[in-house]
Amino acid sequence: MTEARQGHGGTRQAENAQVPGIVEARGIRKVFVRKHDTTVALERLDLTVPHGEITALVGPDGAGKTTFMRLVCGLMKPTEGRLHVAGLDVAAHPQQVQDALSYMPQRFGLYEDLTVLENLELYARLHGVPEDVRQQRFDHLLAMTELAAFTGRLAGRLSGGMKQKLGLACTLVRSPKLLLLDEPTVGVDPLSRRELWVILEQMVREEHLSVLVSTAYMEEAARCRSVFVLNHGRILAHGTPADLCGLAAGCCYGVVPPAGMAMRTLQDRLLREPAVLDAVPAAGRVRFTTRGRPEELSALRELQLAAQPLVPRLEDGFMMLLKDDEARQSVTAPAAGAAAMTKAPQALQAPDRAAGIPAAAGAPVEIEVRDLVKMFGDFTAVAHTSFDVRRGEVFGLLGPNGAGKTTTFRMLCGLLPATSGKLRVAGVDLRTARTQARANIGYVAQKFSLYGGLSVYENLRFFGGAYGLYGHRLRQRIAAVMEEFQLKEQADVRADRLPGGYKQRLSMAAALIHEPKILFLDEPTSGIDPLARRAFWQQITQLSAQGTTIIITTHFMEEAEYCDRFMIQDHGKLLVLGSPAEIRARLGRQGAGMDDIFVAIVEQARGGTADA
Structure with missing residues (x-):
C-alpha cells in the first residue's frame, strides 16, 4: 500500500505515474488582490487527478477547493504555475478545456419554471449535443436517476434530492472526459446522497468517467479512490482513504x-x-x-x-x-473561515458536571404540538403530528427531502399557519398570537440571510431593534453577543465579506441578541466541514445548559446523536420519536451509525427491505 504523504505541497503520485493524469497541476498559486487586502487562496499546489477514477478534495471552508475547481474549468487563471486538463494547457486553451469537461457548482442553475425534460433539452442545446443522440442520452440519464416518471414536473416542485439528481443529469447530457462536482450533496438527505453516489459510480464504470469532487462528508470521500486534504490553500496529505485512516x-x-x-x-x-x-x-x-x-x-x-x-x-x-x-x-x-471556529466562544462558561442532562420529565413544556395538520390544496404536507419539547432540550426534526420537516419547522417558528391542530410555543398559542410567540424565538436560516451590505455591528443593531431593543439595553446586548461569538474584531466588516465560519457566528449572534427562550436552527451546518461542526455543537451544548431550548433540522444524521430526542418524518407522517438510545434499541441495532438507522426507518416505512 502506498502511504499518504504529509507536508507543504506533499502529494502521493498515482501508482501508474508514467501515465499523465486527466488533471496535472504543478506549482499552482492563486492570489486575489483586492482594494484593502491580498489573499493567497492556493499556495504551490502539485496535484494529479488520474483517469477513470473518483478523486476527492476535502478541507475546511476557505481551504481553496472551489478556487482550484474554477481554475481547472478555465473560469480564472492561476497567478503562477502550470495546469493541464486532458492534455490541454488551460491558460492557453480555456474554451477547448471547457468543451472537454462538465462542471456542477454548488449552486447549479436549474430553471425552476421549466420541466425536468425541458431542463435536459436546454442543457443539451447549450452543450451542442446532436439531436440524433439526445433521446438515447436522456433515456439513460432519466432511468439512472429515477426521474423518468417526473419528466413533466416543474423543476421548482422537485424535492431537494430530486433537484440534485436533475442537476447531475443536466451536467452529464454530454459525455465529458472530466466531471467536476463542487459539494454536490449539500442539503441532501442520506437516502438521496446514497442514490447520487450509486449513479456516479455507475457512470465511472460504464463510461470510464474521470471525476474530481469536493465534499464536506467524510463518508463520501471514503468512497473515492484517492483523497487530497487541503487547508489554507496547501495540500496537507494525499492518499487512498485507507492511507489517510492510517x-x-x-x-x-x-x-x-x-x-x-x-x-x-x-x-x-x-x-x-x-x-x-x-x-x-x-x-x-x-x-x-x-x-x-x-x-x-x-x-x-x-x-x-x-x-x-x-x-x-x-x-x-x-x-x-x-x-x-x-x-x-x-x-x-488568526485563521479565517471554518478553521477559525475551532474553539467554543470564550464568553460562554463551560457547563458544570450536571449540564446537558436530558430534560427531566418535570421540566416545563416549551413547545406543545397536538394533531398538527398542514394542507396545500389537496396535498397533505404534515399529517396529524403530535409531540412536546421541554425547556433546555435539544430536539431534532429529521427526514428525507420533501418529508414535511421544513413545513413543520416553519409552523413551529410562526412563519407558516397550520391548517388544523394545537400549537403552543413558550406558552403562547401560535394560531392566535403569532407575533407574541415570535418574541420568544430566535431563528437561524439554512442560507446566510443577514444583510450583506451592512457591517457586523449594523446587522446586530438592526436585528436588535427589530426585536424591540433600544438605547442602553440594545448597546449592552450587542456588546455581549459580539464578545460571546468573538466578533469584536469584525465589527466594521461587511457581512458579505466574512468567511463562512464568521457568517455562522453572526447569524447565531443576531438570533440570540434578544435572549429568546427557543432557538430554531434550519440546517445550520449544511456544507460546513467537520472542524466547524465540532465548534458549532460546543456552542449549542452551552446554550442548552443555560436553559435555551433548541430545535434543529439537519441532513448530517450523525448530528442526531447530539439531540436529547429526535423525530423522523416522511410523506408528512411521523415515523419515529425518541432518544438516540431508545430508537437504536427499538431497531435492535445498538452499534449502528445514524445514517444506517435513518435509511432503515425510512425504507421500512416505504415498504422497502433495508436492513440497517
Whole structure:
C-alpha cells in the first residue's frame, strides 16, 4: 500500500505515474488582490487527478477547493504555475478545456419554471449535443436517476434530492472526459446522497468517467479512490482513504457517557482536554482521538469511565491533519473561515458536571404540538403530528427531502399557519398570537440571510431593534453577543465579506441578541466541514445548559446523536420519536451509525427491505 504523504505541497503520485493524469497541476498559486487586502487562496499546489477514477478534495471552508475547481474549468487563471486538463494547457486553451469537461457548482442553475425534460433539452442545446443522440442520452440519464416518471414536473416542485439528481443529469447530457462536482450533496438527505453516489459510480464504470469532487462528508470521500486534504490553500496529505485512516492508527477510542449525561456534554468536556485532538458522538458513544493514554484524561478519571480502542475512520485522520496544521499556524494571524471556529466562544462558561442532562420529565413544556395538520390544496404536507419539547432540550426534526420537516419547522417558528391542530410555543398559542410567540424565538436560516451590505455591528443593531431593543439595553446586548461569538474584531466588516465560519457566528449572534427562550436552527451546518461542526455543537451544548431550548433540522444524521430526542418524518407522517438510545434499541441495532438507522426507518416505512 502506498502511504499518504504529509507536508507543504506533499502529494502521493498515482501508482501508474508514467501515465499523465486527466488533471496535472504543478506549482499552482492563486492570489486575489483586492482594494484593502491580498489573499493567497492556493499556495504551490502539485496535484494529479488520474483517469477513470473518483478523486476527492476535502478541507475546511476557505481551504481553496472551489478556487482550484474554477481554475481547472478555465473560469480564472492561476497567478503562477502550470495546469493541464486532458492534455490541454488551460491558460492557453480555456474554451477547448471547457468543451472537454462538465462542471456542477454548488449552486447549479436549474430553471425552476421549466420541466425536468425541458431542463435536459436546454442543457443539451447549450452543450451542442446532436439531436440524433439526445433521446438515447436522456433515456439513460432519466432511468439512472429515477426521474423518468417526473419528466413533466416543474423543476421548482422537485424535492431537494430530486433537484440534485436533475442537476447531475443536466451536467452529464454530454459525455465529458472530466466531471467536476463542487459539494454536490449539500442539503441532501442520506437516502438521496446514497442514490447520487450509486449513479456516479455507475457512470465511472460504464463510461470510464474521470471525476474530481469536493465534499464536506467524510463518508463520501471514503468512497473515492484517492483523497487530497487541503487547508489554507496547501495540500496537507494525499492518499487512498485507507492511507489517510492510517494516520490515526492507535489514537482512536470510544467511551459511553454515564447514565443521565448527554453525549454532547461528554464530547464538550473531552474537547477541552489539551491532549484530545477530536471528539464526536457516533454510534451511541463519544469517539475521540488522542496521542496520549486515555486513562490519563481528567474527564474520564473524574467520571470513572473506561475507553475502548476503535478502528480509525477517514474523518479521524482528516481531523488529526487539520488540528496539527492549525497548531502549526497558531503563531501567525488568526485563521479565517471554518478553521477559525475551532474553539467554543470564550464568553460562554463551560457547563458544570450536571449540564446537558436530558430534560427531566418535570421540566416545563416549551413547545406543545397536538394533531398538527398542514394542507396545500389537496396535498397533505404534515399529517396529524403530535409531540412536546421541554425547556433546555435539544430536539431534532429529521427526514428525507420533501418529508414535511421544513413545513413543520416553519409552523413551529410562526412563519407558516397550520391548517388544523394545537400549537403552543413558550406558552403562547401560535394560531392566535403569532407575533407574541415570535418574541420568544430566535431563528437561524439554512442560507446566510443577514444583510450583506451592512457591517457586523449594523446587522446586530438592526436585528436588535427589530426585536424591540433600544438605547442602553440594545448597546449592552450587542456588546455581549459580539464578545460571546468573538466578533469584536469584525465589527466594521461587511457581512458579505466574512468567511463562512464568521457568517455562522453572526447569524447565531443576531438570533440570540434578544435572549429568546427557543432557538430554531434550519440546517445550520449544511456544507460546513467537520472542524466547524465540532465548534458549532460546543456552542449549542452551552446554550442548552443555560436553559435555551433548541430545535434543529439537519441532513448530517450523525448530528442526531447530539439531540436529547429526535423525530423522523416522511410523506408528512411521523415515523419515529425518541432518544438516540431508545430508537437504536427499538431497531435492535445498538452499534449502528445514524445514517444506517435513518435509511432503515425510512425504507421500512416505504415498504422497502433495508436492513440497517
